[in-house]
Amino acid sequence: MTDPLDDLKSAFDRATPAPDPARKADILARAQENFDRAQGSAAGPRPTPDRPRLAAGFRNGVGHMLSTLSSRGALAAGTAIVAVGVVMLLPVLQQSGPPMPFPAVMDEAAPPPRPVVVEEMAEDDALAPMAEIAASPEPMPMADAGSGLSRSAPVAGTLSLSSEAEAPMMRPMPAPPPDMIAPEAPDTEAFANEDPNPVRVTAEEPVSTFSVDVDTASWSILRSSLMAGRLPPADAVRIEEMVNYFPYAYPAPEPGSDPFRATVTLSQTPWNPDTQLLRIGLQGEMPALDDRPPLNLVFLVDTSGSMQDPDKLPLLKQSFRLMLSELRPEDQVAIVAYAGSAGRVLDPTPASDRATILAALDRLQAGGSTAGQEGLELAYATAEAMAEDGQIGRVILATDGDFNVGLSDPGALEDYIADKRDSGTYLSVLGFGRGNLDDATMQALAQAGNGQAAYIDTLAEARKVLVDQLTGALFPIAGDVKVQVEFNPAIVAEYRLIGYETRALRREDFNNDRVDAGDIGAGHTVTALYEITPPGSPAILNDPLRYGAAAPAAGPADEIGFLRLRYKAPGADDSRLIETPIGTDMTDPDADLRFAAAIAGFGQLLRGGAYLGDWSWSDAIALAEGAQGDDRFGYRREAVTLMRLAESLSR
Numbered sequence: 001m002t003d004p005l006d007d008l009k010s011a012f013d014r015a016t017p018a019p020d021p022a023r024k025a026d027i028l029a030r031a032q033e034n035f036d037r038a039q040g041s042a043a044g045p046r047p048t049p050d051r052p053r054l055a056a057g058f059r060n061g062v063g064h065m066l067s068t069l070s071s072r073g074a075l076a077a078g079t080a081i082v083a084v085g086v087v088m089l090l091p092v093l094q095q096s097g098p099p100m101p102f103p104a105v106m107d108e109a110a111p112p113p114r115p116v117v118v119e120e121m122a123e124d125d126a127l128a129p130m131a132e133i134a135a136s137p138e139p140m141p142m143a144d145a146g147s148g149l150s151r152s153a154p155v156a157g158t159l160s161l162s163s164e165a166e167a168p169m170m171r172p173m174p175a176p177p178p179d180m181i182a183p184e185a186p187d188t189e190a191f192a193n194e195d196p197n198p199v200r201v202t203a204e205e206p207v208s209t210f211s212v213d214v215d216t217a218s219w220s221i222l223r224s225s226l227m228a229g230r231l232p233p234a235d236a237v238r239i240e241e242m243v244n245y246f247p248y249a250y251p252a253p254e255p256g257s258d259p260f261r262a263t264v265t266l267s268q269t270p271w272n273p274d275t276q277l278l279r280i281g282l283q284g285e286m287p288a289l290d291d292r293p294p295l296n297l298v299f300l301v302d303t304s305g306s307m308q309d310p311d312k313l314p315l316l317k318q319s320f321r322l323m324l325s326e327l328r329p330e331d332q333v334a335i336v337a338y339a340g341s342a343g344r345v346l347d348p349t350p351a352s353d354r355a356t357i358l359a360a361l362d363r364l365q366a367g368g369s370t371a372g373q374e375g376l377e378l379a380y381a382t383a384e385a386m387a388e389d390g391q392i393g394r395v396i397l398a399t400d401g402d403f404n405v406g407l408s409d410p411g412a413l414e415d416y417i418a419d420k421r422d423s424g425t426y427l428s429v430l431g432f433g434r435g436n437l438d439d440a441t442m443q444a445l446a447q448a449g450n451g452q453a454a455y456i457d458t459l460a461e462a463r464k465v466l467v468d469q470l471t472g473a474l475f476p477i478a479g480d481v482k483v484q485v486e487f488n489p490a491i492v493a494e495y496r497l498i499g500y501e502t503r504a505l506r507r508e509d510f511n512n513d514r515v516d517a518g519d520i521g522a523g524h525t526v527t528a529l530y531e532i533t534p535p536g537s538p539a540i541l542n543d544p545l546r547y548g549a550a551a552p553a554a555g556p557a558d559e560i561g562f563l564r565l566r567y568k569a570p571g572a573d574d575s576r577l578i579e580t581p582i583g584t585d586m587t588d589p590d591a592d593l594r595f596a597a598a599i600a601g602f603g604q605l606l607r608g609g610a611y612l613g614d615w616s617w618s619d620a621i622a623l624a625e626g627a628q629g630d631d632r633f634g635y636r637r638e639a640v641t642l643m644r645l646a647e648s649l650s651r
Contacts, residue, residue, distance in 0.1 A: 188436045190401075191221075191235035192443040194501035196607060199533075201542050202489040209510050211503040211517035212282070212481040212526045214472075215446065216465070217431060217439065219245035220455035222606070223638075224434055226645045227457075232606065236439065239499030239603035240528070246599070246635055248525050248592040250283035259477040260284045260520055264563060264582050267589040269531055270597050270623055271615035274539035278495075278530040278582070279593050280485075280563065284477050286523040292475060295331040295394065296348070296386040300379040301364055302399035303339040308366035311457065312433035316398050317361050319430075319462035324358070326470045327351035334382050335360050338375025339368035348386050372399075376416070383425045393425040394474055397445065401431055401438030413441070414448040418516070421450050424571070428473060430465070431455040443502070450479065450519055464633070472521035478567040480517040480575065483528060484510045486562045488555035491584060493540050494533040496611070498600050510566060513575050520567070529600050531611070532560065560584050594627035595636060602643055605650075617647035 200208070218241035225232035253261040263281040270277070299320060307313040327333070328351060335346035335357075346360035376397075383393045417427055427449025429442045439455075446453035452473050454465045465473070482505060487495055509515040520526060533539050565578040589597070601620045604612055621643045628636040 188438075189233070189236075189434065190438050190440045191233060192440040192502055193235040193238060194504075196604075196610065197497045197499075197501055197504075199494050199496045199541050199611070201494055202487045202492045203548065206489060207484060207486050207507050208495070208497055208530070209482065209484045209505040209507050210497065210500045210528070211505055212483060212520060212528075213240050213500065213503050213518050214244055214520065214524050214526060215241050215443070215453045216245045217442070217453045217455040218242055220457050220461055221431075221434075221437070221439065223642055224455070224457040226642050226649070228434075229649070231646060231649050234607050237603050237606045238502065239600055239607075240503070241499075242603045243499065243527050243529065243596050243599050244525070246595065246639070248281060248527060248596070249630075250281040250525055250592075252283050253285050258576070258578060259567070259569070260481075260524075262563065262565060262578065262580055264580065265587050265589075265593060266560065266583070266585065267587055267593060270594070271601055271612045271619070272531070272539055274537045275531050275533045276586070277589075277593070277597060278532055278560070279596065280483065280528045280530075281592075282481075282520065282524075282526040282565075284472070284520045284522060284524040286471070287475070287477070292328075292471070294388075294391045295327065295474060296383060296391055297327075297331065297333050297474075298379045298383045298386070298393075298395045299333065299335045300375055300395055300397045301335060301337045301345075302372075302375075302397075303337045303364050303366050304369055305339070305367050306400055306436055307339075307433070309433055312400055313364060313366045315456065315459065315462070316430075316432050317364065318459055319456055319466055320361055320398075321358065322459075322463055323466040323470065324351065324354055326467055332386055333357050334386065335364075336375060336379045336382060337364055338372065338378075339366070342374035342378045344378060344382060348382070372413075376413075380420050380425060384423070387424070392475065394451070395425060395427045395449070396430060397427060398430045398432060399442070400433040400436055401442045414444050417445055417448040421448065426450045426476075429453045432457075447516075447518075450476070450516075452521075464635075468633075472524045475522045476519045476570050477522050477524075478520045479570060479572075480513070480515075481520050481526075481565065481567045482510050482515075482517045484564040484566075485530070485582070486564070487532070488560055488562075490555050490557070491534065491560040492532045493535040493537065494542060496531050498529045498531060499603070500528065510564065513568070513573065517566075527596055529596065556581075558584055591627045591629035594623055595629065598624035598627060598643075599639065602639075602646070606646065617643065617650065621647065 215238075218236060218238040221236045222232045222242065225236070250263045251261055253259065260282045263279075263283070265279045265281075267277050267279070269275040301313075301316065303313065307316075324333075331351040332348045333346065333351055334344065334348045337343055337345045345363065346357060349356050351357070376395075379395045379397075383395055387393050421427070427445060428451030429446040429449075431437055431439065431442050431454070437455075442453050454461075454473075456462045456465060484507075503518065505515065505517070533541075559581050561582040563580040563582055565580075566575045567578075568575050598620050601612065601615060601623070604610075605617060605620060609615070621640060624636065624640050624643060628640075631637055
């Protein structure tokens with residue numbers, strides 16, 4: 001019994017004609033005639049589903065044939081097609097050698113490939129010439145390079161029937177070699193931070209001193225990372241900025257008194273029952289809008305090539321549009337752009353002329369390197385030219401922080417900006433985008449310029465910073481605000497300040513009016529949290545000194561410490577002192593304190609949670625959920641969502 005495939009192969013062998021040079025010459029002549037005729041022929045009828053192009057019709061016909069075949073018929077037909085293909089291609093493969101590689105892009109200098117040109121003909125006449133051409137042992141002549149017909153690669157048995165317009169569909173593009181794939185842009189972000197504050201022994205270091213901070217950049221950077229599906233870098237987590245991102249309802253100062261009021265409370269620490277949480281809250285006064293002096297704003301816009309991403313320059317333009325609605329007719333706006341070189345895009349213009357200001361914003365385009373020094377110099381020169389007595393001058397720098405040309409050394413930049421600050425022009429910094437965010441430089445510039453640093457990742461954040469908090473950001477009510485707490489060693493064995501690592505001051509800096517510190521703007525709130533440990537508590541982390549004092553010096557029994565605040569009135573050189581004793585009475589924490597503690601715990605978890613014990617993400621989430629209070633703008637609800645994301649990403 002013989003194998004049916006062997007019988008089929010033998011039949012095809014017997015049916016295959018021997019090479020016929022005369023027949024081949026005739027086929028070539030007919031092909032050349034078809035080509036010459038096609039050169040001058042009019043366009044054929046428009047393809048339709050019933051009359052497609054030849055290649056599409058062939059594909060449709062094959063699909064229809066396969067859909068109507070039974071499984072047994074399909075198997076037999078498939079076997080026959082494979083056998084016919086092998087018999088037809090064998091002579092060509094033997095004489096033509098290995099196929100050339102398929103080029104993705106035609107090289108005009110290389111020898112052109114040899115397409116097979118077939119004229120549209122009656123169905124009865126079409127198949128025989130095609131089969132004979134495919135079975136020909138000799139390569140076919142190529143079409144003329146200017147014929148308008150596609151050039152196919154010399155793949156044996158393949159017909160090229162498409163036009164140049166269809167060629168990309170007929171030729172697959174191979175993947176580029178590894179050395180031609182563009183590498184992913186490196187992450188060059190840099191953040192300003194220090195190691196978490198350690199636990200201090202009160203008997204050894206009873207005094208804690210720091211500068212206030214009303215920046216909020218850390219929270220927005222944290223949110224940007226979490227929404228992108230990753231935990232933020234530990235150095236990007238500045239707990240005081242996280243806590244101070246949210247508004248709190250502290251009592252306002254009495255009219256005619258100091259420009260801000262301190263509120264001090266003592267409660268149980270949520271993550272440790274053996275310690276206490278001391279909250280110091282400051283509430284700034286909010287002057288009447290009519291009492292606000294005219295404002296001169298210079299937008300200093302980074303238009304370097306790194307600012308072209310949608311979350312950078314385009315978001316910046318949208319953000320400044322929101323801000324314009326908050327300005328008054330007597331306010332003025334100028335725009336300076338820098339990229340490679342600096343230029344003034346908009347001369348000082350009344351804020352009421354919105355059309356002119358918006359047109360200047362729309363003209364900004366990203367490109368070039370970053371001439372930060374040149375831009376700063378021109379912005380300050382513009383602000384000085386706008387200045388008049390009684391008016392407020394502000395430069396608002398909007399950038400991704402990539403100061404890579406000019407005066408790029410942070411120390412030199414700080415000195416330059418500090419000199420300009422003394423003339424009355426302050427600098428605030430708005431960060432945009434991720435990947436090359438130089439947060440460290442932004443923080444240094446804002447602190448040196450007596451301004452604020454904020455990071456804008458969404459249009460909603462732009463509204464918060466540039467609309468809701470604009471008055472506080474641009475109109476200071478107290479400058480160089482310093483906080484100093486002296487703890488009573490008889491009541492407090494240990495303490496630690498939660499956050500404010502980059503705002504720490506030496507003890508002697510408190511009384512030195514030449515030492516710069518943070519500012520408080522109109523309506524601002526500032527929150528600081530201390531975790532304190534009473535004597536005899538099992539939470540004490542430091543052993544007593546062998547050669548230390550036998551007992552700590554005794555202070556008043558009803559005071560755990562003493563709070564001192566120093567500040568300067570706007571434009572003043574000498575500071576004023578506020579002093580307040582801190583009592584020992586424990587109170588139930590209100591919603592504001594519970595929420596602030598939840599955010600402080602959240603920040604500590606993101607930085608490793610060295611002092612939290614078994615307190616977990618779920619504990620922080622539960623505490624925040626129960627302390628949302630009057631969440632008018634949804635900031636606290638958003639915080640709970642971000643905490644849940646962080647919990648999932650940390651597993």
